[in-house]
Amino acid sequence: AQSVTQLDSHVSVSEGTPVLLRCNYSSSYSPSLFWYVQHPNKGLQLLLKYTSAATLVKGINGFEAEFKKSETSFHLTKPSAHMSDAAEYFCVVTPARGDSSYKLIFGSGTRLLVRP
């Protein structure tokens, strides 16, 4: 079985300070992991993905995430927040390619607020 837990429903940071959005997962299979971003009244956009290659993954807009198997975590970070980063972020887990039970399981989301 798979599940994903986003540990914070809301995160508030000041512009220019680091961002940390936390995600823990549970998977019976070797997972693929993703982070998506959703701006208000918009669809979901892929930020980055981990698919069993490098454990440190770089994405768009300066975001990156590190896959830590020992901690079953896939936290999203950015060195310096920008006002345009204010949005909702979703951590997603699925079995890696080849598994018949392919389902994208979404976390509950973390709303990022960026203060001027």
Add this chain to the structure above:
Amino acid sequence: DAGVIQSPRHEVTEMGQEVTLRCKPISGHDYLFWYRQTMMRGLELLIYFNNNVPIDDSGMPEDRFSAKMPNASFSTLKIQPSEPRDSAVYFCASSLVSGSEAFFGQGTRLTVV
């Protein structure tokens, strides 16, 4: 490619009416997903298809909901009869292979009054 295309973008209907949501996946993608997003329940997977065949419909709320994929380039989600609690944003997404990322459409905002 234009991405995943959903129509309509907005739908307002009266309770009891039939509603049909449409989705055109990215060409060549083997998987198609239907999700529902609400404030209370977040993003819920309703059903997904592989090569036009429904694989898992355990998320479909009840018999009022049905989904079809008559060919690789088109899918529908139908609600009949609609109820106010069906009000939500419905997203369609497609992906190339098992384990890969999904690409989402812009969603259909459904309001049932």
